[in-house]
Amino acid sequence: MQNIMQDFRYALRQLRKSPSFTLAAVLTLALGIGANLAVFSVMNAVLLNPSGIPHPDRVVAVRATYAMGDLKNINISPPDFGDAVRGTDTFTSTAIMTGANFNYNVDGVTPIRLVGARVSWQWFDVFWAKPHLGRVFRPEEDQPNANHQVVLAYNAWKQRFGSDPSIVGRTIQLNQQSYQVIGVMGPDFAWPNQAELWTPIALPSNQYFDRNFRYNEYLFSVARLKPGVTVEQANAYLKLRASRQIESEGQNSYGKVAGWGMFCMPLIDYIAGDLRKPLLILLAAVATVLLIACANIAGLQLARASARQRAVSVQIALGVSRARLVQQALMESILLSIAGVGVGVAFAGLLIPALMSMAPTALMQNIQTHVDKSLLLFAVVVGAACAVICSVAPAWHSTHSQWFQALQEGGRSETSSRSRQLVRSTLVVGEIGLAMLLLSGAGLLLRSMEHLQQVETGFDPQGLISARLSLPPSVYKTEEQQAAFLTALEQQLKSSPGVSGVAIVDSLPFTNTGGSASFSIKEHPTGPNDSGPHGNIRAVSPDYFATLRIPVVRGRTFQEPDRANTEKVVVIDETLARAYWPGQDPLGQHISYREDGPPATIVGIVKHARASSLEGDTTEGFYYFPLAQSPELSVAIAARASSGNAASVASALASAVRAVDPSQPIYDIKTMEERVNDSLMERRFLVVLLSVFAGLALLLATVGLYGVISYSVKLRTRELGVRMTLGASRADVLRLILLNGVKLAAAGLLLGLVATFVFGRALSSLLYQVGLFNPLTLITTALLLSGAVLLASYLPARRAAKVDPMVALRYE
Numbered sequence: 184m185q186n187i188m189q190d191f192r193y194a195l196r197q198l199r200k201s202p203s204f205t206l207a208a209v210l211t212l213a214l215g216i217g218a219n220l221a222v223f224s225v226m227n228a229v230l231l232n233p234s235g236i237p238h239p240d241r242v243v244a245v246r247a248t249y250a251m252g253d254l255k256n257i258n259i260s261p262p263d264f265g266d267a268v269r270g271t272d273t274f275t276s277t278a279i280m281t282g283a284n285f286n287y288n289v290d291g292v293t294p295i296r297l298v299g300a301r302v303s304w305q306w307f308d309v310f311w312a313k314p315h316l317g318r319v320f321r322p323e324e325d326q327p328n329a330n331h332q333v334v335l336a337y338n339a340w341k342q343r344f345g346s347d348p349s350i351v352g353r354t355i356q357l358n359q360q361s362y363q364v365i366g367v368m369g370p371d372f373a374w375p376n377q378a379e380l381w382t383p384i385a386l387p388s389n390q391y392f393d394r395n396f397r398y399n400e401y402l403f404s405v406a407r408l409k410p411g412v413t414v415e416q417a418n419a420y421l422k423l424r425a426s427r428q429i430e431s432e433g434q435n436s437y438g439k440v441a442g443w444g445m446f447c448m449p450l451i452d453y454i455a456g457d458l459r460k461p462l463l464i465l466l467a468a469v470a471t472v473l474l475i476a477c478a479n480i481a482g483l484q485l486a487r488a489s490a491r492q493r494a495v496s497v498q499i500a501l502g503v504s505r506a507r508l509v510q511q512a513l514m515e516s517i518l519l520s521i522a523g524v525g526v527g528v529a530f531a532g533l534l535i536p537a538l539m540s541m542a543p544t545a546l547m548q549n550i551q552t553h554v555d556k557s558l559l560l561f562a563v564v565v566g567a568a569c570a571v572i573c574s575v576a577p578a579w580h581s582t583h584s585q586w587f588q589a590l591q592e593g594g595r596s597e598t599s600s601r602s603r604q605l606v607r608s609t610l611v612v613g614e615i616g617l618a619m620l621l622l623s624g625a626g627l628l629l630r631s632m633e634h635l636q637q638v639e640t641g642f643d644p645q646g647l648i649s650a651r652l653s654l655p656p657s658v659y660k661t662e663e664q665q666a667a668f669l670t671a672l673e674q675q676l677k678s679s680p681g682v683s684g685v686a687i688v689d690s691l692p693f694t695n696t697g698g699s700a701s702f703s704i705k706e707h708p709t710g711p712n713d714s715g716p717h718g719n720i721r722a723v724s725p726d727y728f729a730t731l732r733i734p735v736v737r738g739r740t741f742q743e744p745d746r747a748n749t750e751k752v753v754v755i756d757e758t759l760a761r762a763y764w765p766g767q768d769p770l771g772q773h774i775s776y777r778e779d780g781p782p783a784t785i786v787g788i789v790k791h792a793r794a795s796s797l798e799g800d801t802t803e804g805f806y807y808f809p810l811a812q813s814p815e816l817s818v819a820i821a822a823r824a825s826s827g828n829a830a831s832v833a834s835a836l837a838s839a840v841r842a843v844d845p846s847q848p849i850y851d852i853k854t855m856e857e858r859v860n861d862s863l864m865e866r867r868f869l870v871v872l873l874s875v876f877a878g879l880a881l882l883l884a885t886v887g888l889y890g891v892i893s894y895s896v897k898l899r900t901r902e903l904g905v906r907m908t909l910g911a912s913r914a915d916v917l918r919l920i921l922l923n924g925v926k927l928a929a930a931g932l933l934l935g936l937v938a939t940f941v942f943g944r945a946l947s948s949l950l951y952q953v954g955l956f957n958p959l960t961l962i963t964t965a966l967l968l969s970g971a972v973l974l975a976s977y978l979p980a981r982r983a984a985k986v987d988p989m990v991a992l993r994y995e
Contacts, residue, residue, distance in 0.1 A: 194515040205519070208480045211883070212523025215473030216565055217530030218876065221538055222469050223561050224531065226462045229455050236374075236450070237311045243414060243447040245277070245404035245421070250442025251717055253801050254699070258400045263445055264303075265391030266424040267406060273420045277406040278306040279384060280375060284653035284817065285357040286848060287343070294848040296653070297339065297357070300375060301384040307334075309407045310374060315340075317351040317366030320383050330385035333362040337370040339379035357382075358655030359846065375403070397428070398437065401698075405450060414449060421445040441701075461869040464945060468624075468876045471617050473565070475880050477572040478610040479887045480519065484512075484573060485607055516574035524566040541868050611891045612930045614884040619935020619968055621877035624946055626960040628870045631951040635863060641792030642692060643732035644855035648829040649691055650836050651851045653817045658846075665814035666747060671843045673724055676822055679835040683825035684730035687810055688723045691819040692731075693858040694851075695795050697721060699803060704763060705773035705782050716763045718755075719794060719805045720776065722813040728754075728789055730823050738770050738787030745809040751783035752809065758791040759804025774806065783808065796862050798951055821855065829854040869949070881971055884931075889975040892924050896983045903983055913984040920983050924976025931972075932965055 198205045236242060245267050247259045259267075259279075267277050285297045304325035307314075315337060324332050335343075335350070344350050354361050362382065373379075390396050408417060425444045432438055452459070652672075659665045669687055676685040690697030699719045709715040725741040727733075736757060745752050753774060760769050773782035789807075793800045810818070824832045833852060840849050853861075896903070903916055943955045953960075 191514055191518075193511060194518050197515060198518060204483060208483065208519050209522045209526060211476045211479060212473075212519060212569055213526035213530055214879070215469070215476040216523050216527030216562070216569065217534055218469040218879075219466070219473055219565055220527060220531035220558065220562055221534035222462070222465050222872075224535055224558055225538055226466055227557050227561075229462060230451055230459060236372075239451050240449065241408045242309060242450040243406055243408060243417060244450050244453040245406055245445065245447045246453075247400050248442075248444050248446060253803055254717075256448075258402050259404050259445065260396055260398060260400045261386055261390040261402065262392060262394065262397045262428075263400070264402060264404055266428070266445065267404060267421070268391075269424070270406075270417070270420050273409060273412055273417050274406040275409050276305045276308040277404065278303045278309045279402040279404045280306060281384060281402055282375075283382065284850075285380065285382075286359070286653070286655060286846065287355065287357055288846070294846050296848045296850040297343070297379045298376065299380040299382065300378045302381050303384050303386075306381065306405075307368070307372075309405045310372065311407075312372040312374075313369055314366040315369045316348065317364070319366055320381075325383040325385055327385050327387055330383035331360065331362050332365045332383060333357065334366045334368060334381045335364060336368055336373050336377075336379050336381075338373065338377075340367045343379070358657050360655075360657050394432070398443070398701075406447065414447060417447050421447060458865060460945070461865065461949065464624075464949075465869065465872055465876075467945075468621055468873055471621060472876050472880050472883065473569070474572070475614045475617055475883045475887070477569055478614050479883055479890070480516075480573045481575070482607040482610050482887060482890055484516070513570065513574045516570040519573065520566045520570040523569060524562055528562065538872070541871060607891050608927055611884070611887045611927055612934060614880075614887045615928060615931020615968065615972070616934030616938055618877070618880040618884040619932055619964060620938040620942060621873065621880045622964045622968060623935065623939040623961060624943060625870065625874040625877040626964050627943070627946060627950055627953055627955070627957060628866070628873060630953045630957060630960055631949070632863070632866060632870055634952045635797045635866070638793075638797040640692065640797070640859060641733060641790055642855075644859050646824045646827045646829050647731070647821050647855035648824065648833050648836065649694075649819060649821045649851075649853055649855055649858070650849040651694075651817065651819050652840060652847060652849050654847065656816055659816065662747065662814050665816060666811050668843060669724070669810060669814060669818065672820070672839055673726075675839040675842050676820070676835065679822075679832065679839055681825055681832045682822050682835055684726055684823035686724055686727040686730035686821040688721060688727055688819050688821070689810070689815040689817070690721060691821060691855070691858070692792055692794055693796075693855070693862050694819065696819075697794065699801075700776050702774045702776040702806065705775070707763070716759075716774075718759050718762075718803050719801060721805060721807050722810045722815055723807050724810050727807070730821060731792070733792050734790045736788045736790060738785075740787050740789070741807075741809045746811045749812075751781050751812060752786045753783040754787040754789060754807040755785055756789050756791045756805045758802075759806055760788055762804055776806075797859070798863075798866070820849070829856070866949070881968065884968075885971040885975045888924060888927060888972055889978065891927065892920065892976050893979040893982075896920060896979045917980045917984040920980035921973070921976050924972055924980070928969060928972035928976075932968060935968075936961070 245259055245263070247257050247263055248255050249257075261279075264277070264279050267274065270277075280300050280302045283299045283301045285299050286294045287297050288294050302320075304320040304322050307319045312319075314334070317334075319334060320332060324330060333355070340346060340350060350364050351366060353364050355364060356362075357380075406417075408414070422444065425438075429436055429438045429443070437443070455462070654665060654668065659668060673685055673687055676682055697719060699717065701715050701717045702720075703709065703715055723741070725743055725745065728735060728740045738754075740754055741752065755769060755774075763769075764772070769785045769788065772785050774785065775782040791804060794805075795801070820836055822832050822836060823829075836852065837849055840847055903919075906919075907913075907916065939961070940955060947955065
């Protein structure tokens with residue numbers, strides 16, 4: 184312990200003697216460590232410890248799957264949930280949820296929309312969520328006509344009700360109905376999607392056992408595994424229940440033919456979705472930046488070790504053990520790492536909000552970054568790794584140098600210095616290679632983004648403003664009332680100044696809503712082993728296609744006479760036509776998606792419009808019904824501005840709704856261009872951050888190369904003086920030094936190119952119409968890196984070319 188304290192004081196004195204080096208080293212480490220902590224905090228909140236969920240590894244999402252279409256991972260039906268609830272040996276608690284919107288009048292005049300959810304009574308038990316005030320739901324409250332209780336989220340309690348401690352027991356008006364507040368949840372829990380309140384779902388008990396509801400999947404379900412039960416065992420149980428259900432339906436049942444089944448997956452995997460891989464790539468990128476920073480510091484440590492070589496040699500001669508010398512070198516790096524972690528934590532505190540602001544909205548709705556033991560442990564591990572990496576090379580050279588020769592030469596250990604120079608050059612080559620890897624990855628993703636932005640959406644988003652509207656079922660109880668409201672709203676919007684087109688639809692493109700359903704073709708009955716056709720279904724107003732400018736291929740679209748009491752009609756897109764009427768004319772044929780309803784006549788074919796993504800959109804086609812024949816409580820509104828400026832008619836949407844029913848608010852107001860751009864947010868998040876980290880890596884690698892070349896010039900000062908005395912021109916000296924930098928750069932570029940093809944495969948699934956071998960990207964990256972290398976080499980080369988030969992000969 185005494186030796187450790189001595190080494191601690193010695194290391195502290197050495198760092199205080201070199202304030203410039205200490206400051207540069209601490210800031211470099213802080214930059215790398217802070218970036219790592221910031222990225223890990225987001226990754227931790229998404230993949231490891233979602234906020235408000237104790238032991239999240241025990242919570243699973245129960246899902247349904249079909250072998251057909253884009254239905255590999257979807258919500259479940261009430262009977263599916265009934266099967267899951269029976270698994271008392273597998274799950275301790277199971278719950279379901281469906282989204283709900285509630286209109287709340289703050290002052291009795293101005294309606295606002297509250298984001299909520301209807302949940303079964305065990306919803307909070309699954310998450311082990313405890314109320315801040317009051318209680319949660321009881322089983323008897325999760326029954327039809329007994330579900331007028333509400334639990335408020337903590338933020339809603341603060342913002343909407345002024346943190347009133349007496350709120351529990353009060354009655355509030357939601358959707359023009361009375362609800363009693365029975366509890367307020369804690370500040371960490373707001374599942375799902377930052378909900379502001381929860382009410383009981385109150386499904387009739389017969390739905391959990393009725394076969395007619397088996398394939399009506401609209402419920403999100405979660406369950407908590409019993410202690411000792413694994414996800415694999417839970418899946419085995421769900422698979423058994425599904426197989427028994429299929430057997431009970433018969434040999435040619437729909438479930439068997441369609442490949443229906445149930446499974447569960449860890450909730451943290453469900454939350455992360457497609458972001459797991461990008462987050463891991465970002466963490467690898469910032470770890471690479473930190474590795475480059477450590478290599479720079481190790482190089483600086485080697486340079487400082489040259490100045491202390493004689494002192495180290497004296498210590499070795501006097502019998503100091505190599506272990507003690509290693510301890511001394513390690514102690515200096517430990518102090519730098521401790522300071523780097525401290526400053527890095529402060530830097531991470533500034534960087535985390537920036538990361539959160541750039542992250543996809545859907546992800547940020549479900550997570551909150553927080554400091555926990557995982558983040559603290561990560562900071563300790565990163566700091567320890569930095570201390571080791573920064574000290575290995577200096578410690579090895581200090582203890583394996585030719586100390587006897589150093590004493591003989593009176594401290595002029597040029598051989599030892601040149602060996603250190605070789606190590607520093609190797610470190611810089613590695614830095615350039617890693618920078619090349621990051622720059623290439625960022626360039627490939629940037630090229631992919633460019634290709635994606637050129638993808639056609641199938642409609643014209645420019646000049647379109649959109650919003651959503653949810654009618655309360657307690658007021659608009661019948662389809663006739665709903666259709667009358669929507670018709671009046673459409674007419675009101677059409678007469679609004681500056682509006683050239685109006686569309687009302689149950690789900691607009693790029694809103695991540697809308698459903699799909701199987702249907703039957705009257706002219707082509709399905710066989711016993713055929714699951715039948717399947718597609719995305721939408722209900723739209725007559726001017727939907729004209730307003731969104733979706734081209735009509737053949738036939739007609741909907742007209743005003745297509746109402747509830749007229750012949751049922753349907754419009755399909757080209758994708759659906761090619762899939763189920765190959766080489767035929769679909770016009771005039773009939774389809775039906777309700778067994779108890781009349782078939783609808785196909786009256787038109789339109790172009791396919793993308794539903795949710797420019798990259799991985801649905802492979803299924805669409806079939807559209809008139810909204811007047813299939814009215815919905817929750818709809819989207821789109822209005823096209825005659826001036827082309829979508830924001831200019833935003834106020835017209837709210838005014839039109841108020842004119843029809845002042846108690847109905849609109850929400851989620853966005854231009855369609857914003858919605859399309861939002862679909863690229865996950866990719867843009869990765870591209871921007873990877874580009875920033877790649878630029879940081881380039882900067883650090885350039886600084887490292889500059890240090891190596893500068894130190895090389897210092898070592899060769901006498902040699903350069905001799906050369907110039909014997910007739911070498913300043914241009915010859917300049918060329919000689921630049922050549923040294925070019926050699927290092929060439930080795931680094933080659934190493935980076937190999938690394939790109941080896942490790943770049945992790946990016947393959949994220950690339951769109953771009954391969955790993957993309958000449959333009961690789962050449963651009965190489966030129967950028969070469970330019971930085973030449974700049975880093977030119978500055979010390981120019982200084983060397985200006986050396987006075989007489990001064991150089993007197994060097995040392």
